[in-house]
Amino acid sequence: MTRVLLASRNAKKLGELRRIVAAAGLDGLEVVGLDDLPPFPDAPETGATFEENALAKARDAVAATGLPSIADDSGIAVDALNGMPGVLSARWSGKHGDDQANLDLLLGQLSDVPDERRGAAFVCTIAFVIPDGPEKVVRGEWHGTLTREPRGANGFGYDPIFVPDGDTRTSAELTPEEKDARSHRGLALALLVPHLRDL
Ligand SMILES: O=P(O)(O)OP(=O)(O)OP(=O)(O)OC[C@H]1O[C@@H](n2cnc3c(O)ncnc32)[C@H](O)[C@@H]1O
Ligand SMILES: [Mg+2]
Secondary structure (H helix, E strand, C coil): CEEEEECCCCHHHHHHHHHHHHHCCCCCEEEEEHHHCCCCCCCCCCCCCHHHHHHHHHHHHHHHHCCCEEEEEEEEEEHHHCCCEHHHHHHCCCCCCCHHHHHHHHHHHCCCCCHHHCEEEEEEEEEEECCCCCEEEEEEEEEEEECCCCCCCCCCCCHHHEEECCCCCCCCCCCHHHHHHHCHHHHHHHHHHHHHHCC
């Protein structure tokens, strides 16, 4: 069994990563999370791009654990905000990981933005780093529009205000399987799976 670390401190995101990797049926891979290992310090995410942040998180995890490591840096890019919150999505309200405050602030900022200009995209960049080995970075995008009120209880983060193109439900109203099949995270991991099979 080869061990692979999913290096995320966000329990909901980690759950999605675990679920998607499990669905890919990678025989011979044992997936571990940060909660299965001794703690190591969480470096600040200071990169200007999702790619830089994902690579930094995966490299830190490799340095601390010696395990092949996967890290996800993701967020929402809003057209009317010129692509923000972007890499600041997790701390848009000033408090890291406060999903409700982040979502409320974003909705307030967009209150005067008309329906035809409420486009947004979820972006997920995943870095896979092997000790003394190659580094891979993949990216998935999921395009849609933003609602005016939150709807739905599934998912996390900005899911209750994001309606993916081709649907009328928010991504918090999709089943987990529906979200995985279409999401930025599902798309990125699909691109990574061939590299995981090579391990
Ligand atoms: O860095 P780690 O430890 O993985 O955990 P994190 O929560 O800090 O993760 P990010 O730095 O990548 O920030 C991602 C933020 O973007 C949002 N986000 C990412 N993927 C999302 C999704 O599938 N649905 C809703 N919101 C999402 C969510 O608000 C997250 O807090
Ligand atoms: Mg983070």
